[in-house]
Amino acid sequence: MSTQKPLKVVVTTRLFTPEVGAAAFRLKALVDGLVEQGADVTVITTTPPTGSGLFKPGYKLSRWPVMRDSGGNVRGYVQYLSFDIPAFFRLLLTPADVVVSEPPPTTGVIVALSSILRRRPFVYYAADVWTEALSAMDVPSVVKKTMGFVEGFVMRRAAKVIAVSQPVAEQVAKFKVPAHRIHVVGNGVDTTVFGPDGENAAVPKPYFVYTGTMSEWQGAGIFIEALAKVLPTHPEAEVRFFGQGTDEAALKELSVAVAPGSVHFGGVVPPAEAASWIRGATGALVSIKPDQGYDFAKPTKIYAAAGCGTPVIFAGKGDGAAVVADNGLGVAANYTVDAVAQAMCALLAEPDKGRSARIDWVVANASLQASGKVAAAQVLGVAEVKTSQ
Template sequence: MAVARFPVLRDRGGNVRGYVQYLSFDVPLAVRLLFTGGDLVVSEPPPTTGIVVALTSMIRRRPYAYYAADVWSDGLVALGAPRALVSVMKGIESFVLRHAATVIAVSEEVAQKVVDFGVARSAVATVDNGVDTEVFTPDGPVAPGARPAFVYTGSMSEWQAPAIFVEALAIVRQRFPEASIRFFGQGVEESHVSEAAARLGLADAVHLGGVIPPAETAEWIRGATAALASIRPGIGYDFAKPTKTYAAAACGTPVVFAGRGAGAALVERNDLGWRSDFTPEAVAQAMIAAAEADGGADHARRRVSRVEWVRQHASLAAAGQRAARRLLASE
């Protein structure tokens, strides 16, 4: 497989955020798609990139598929964006979805939202996220550190609001004074995590490690008491199932999930860890429960059970095969 990359504008934190930055990707993309052959184009969000793919595909008279990881117009509403901006984004998103030969939705909840845009149900395929089970495994190097140790990996966006875990840590340390959290990844909420740690006097217990390779991420997850995942409720993202949940389970590590909706149900229904309401007190109780269960009599059995569940239901290979079969059928 040949991979072509193109540099884009980023903010100080390395994030691609805002349409000027997206435009720095979309303009070169339009040129490339107009003069590059191919039988099918697969587009990921945002919808602004999707509209470039849609229009160039119409000009080239070839089909395209759209990967619906979420619904952007819903997210803008939740953030309180101006009504005009929401209306424009909804129009773009609707156009992209309705003209796609196939839409790959990451969950049934997202699939229904796509159908609500007027897309035929037969054109929508639900393919859950997957994780690389060759990298995220229960066996392998383990990062050292005192316990209980919690780890948060991946995106730190408004949807996750990960500073909730720092607030909870202040409570956890009343029971476990050595408890700590390591954050790996980046996002607009990274500064809020740092600010919360400083405000609560937890600078020595909260570590931000930036973006690290997947193999190193797996080492920290294996060595953690629990991995942390969250979705801030009530902002239109209760349908999300964070990939970090699958990565943790693939390593055998339990998850503490803060929030409600599909992600919380996933953890609870499949015995992948603990779920809690989105309050510091509730999250702290779940983290304490994880610390108390660490190394317990049932620990090994549950670890094996989590790994096996991911291999059967959430491996990247299986998800990729399901998506590929649907895409090939749409050509």
């Protein structure tokens, strides 16, 4: 009696564990879900930066050197292509029943083209919509139009687009992707890391923490400007940034100008260390510049903070503000210096008491492990259709 062979799934991503970042966490959760459901998984990814640590899973990791910027990131079109071009040929040589592509859309294109040549389906994992993100940046209109064309081509060619939220799914639909090919799988954090149990950072002064990417469309400088207004009444208060991004240099200059000595930049740290800083913070800071085409985003740093029990100060509006306000995860403040400073002063004067409720909400609604299993089921559904034909 013959046994059915496991479905072969190839996941293509420039970022994967042990690198730190929302994309790496999300893809690992997907792969864990695929393996748990019996798939034979290969991850086509990059060689991690020196010092990233060891990661030796039970599935196949196909790594290849890649160009990185001065901060060690695979960010920028030259860097993307240094991964995408070799990945195209690696995909042609790798058997699969289905391929998964993570943004950027340039990677989606090489997955789409290689899938056409190999006559196999692919799934696009839409964590966000890059064309919308570009609208918040100072880039030439021709770049935005080109990205829109590329992103639309990739998503319309995909057998399925899995979106991390309903707002992202609605953005995907604008590219004329049929509704039956879009599936919302949710998003979240690893609650075994970003949870209440663990060490707190040993810092004597009260501080607010910002973790993750620092990009122009997030506008995290508002927290530094707000801190300058907080310091006269709370002179020991600090803001601590962990992560990296295109806006980091500007944030450092701003901190020297308006709050010298009270803002600290710790660079990229492992998830467990980031969680310890979050647990010890008076509040966690999250921002999105309003009316820049990105108000639909729900940054995972919201869930990371709430999972640790720490209240969130969200500066902005839209879906991110709503998830904070509607679920008792902290304060949704208008994107103004005065409103953010007021929220910071309120937490410094009287620490928020909703810790347990926040933790419980994240476990029930924003577990990355749960969303990874849902995403895996969608991917395997595409593979099963292909193998039955």
